[in-house]
């Protein structure tokens with residue numbers, strides 16, 4: 001349960017003793033076991049772990065797409081019963097309607113929620129501008145590059161002003177340069193909107209350059225085995241990526257995380 005501090009709820013999301021088992025044709029698959037996680041307002045959490053360890057499953061529980069087999073998942077001290085716009089999700093492949101132009105894709109959620117025409121225009125333009133897509137309103141998704149499509153997906157989520165943004169390897173399909181630009185964009189958005197972010201990645205450098213807390217998971221069934229509070233994201237501006245990555249403190253945390261993940265991956269092969 002979320003603790004109340006000065007009458008205010010301390011955590012945006014609380015996961016208590018979460019386990020999840022999938023029922024497949026060949027029996028049960030234990031994807032998560034005893035996961036405990038409290039997410040504070042404004043945190044930028046990055047999740048790392050071996051492939052198949054349950055990262056996406058964890059995100060889907062927070063999003064409300066899946067109900068845990070055991071345990072409690074809450075947002076603002078209320079049970080998470082299903083998806084809603086308070087928790088906006090960005091996947092690896094952009095989720096846009098191919099038949100709608102970029103403006104209508106971004107405005108879609110607001111139209112569904114019956115916002116007035118004026119509000120829809122104001123918010124849609126604001127977030128298209130924030131993600132750098134002004135001038136592309138009339139383009140169809142297929143006319144844009146992968147990075148631009150992902151920015152449109154992001155605007156589509158942001159326009160609803162969610163309390164939390166959940167991202168599942170959102171930049172995994174992009175080339176290295178676009179990826180770095182997207183990291184800069186998401187950091188700027190996080191700073192400007194003071195949003196709470198939960199981002200899954202398989203890239204340790206991406207995690208360390210964005211997160212205020214890095215969470216490392218064990219191999220399946222996924223548990224949280226180590227957490228690191230970090231502040232490198234505050235030191236990175238423009239071209240300073242390489243400088244930060246050369247710091248002794250950065251390299252030592254990076255090595256430690258890689259060792260943990262490699263040990264977990266070896267266990268999978270030995271089992």
Ligand SMILES: Nc1ncnc2c1ncn2[C@@H]1O[C@H](COP(=O)(O)OP(=O)(O)O)[C@@H](O)[C@H]1O
Nearest residue numbers: 022024029031050051052053054055056057058
């Ligand atoms: N719908 C499903 N039915 C059965 N097993 C699943 C299902 N979805 C995922 N799994 C299994 O659960 C484990 C965790 O999956 P997932 O959360 O996608 O891992 P990750 O995102 O860390 O790669 C994997 O072994 C995967 O094969």
Ligand SMILES: [Mg+2]
Nearest residue numbers: 055056057168
């Ligand atoms: Mg996954």
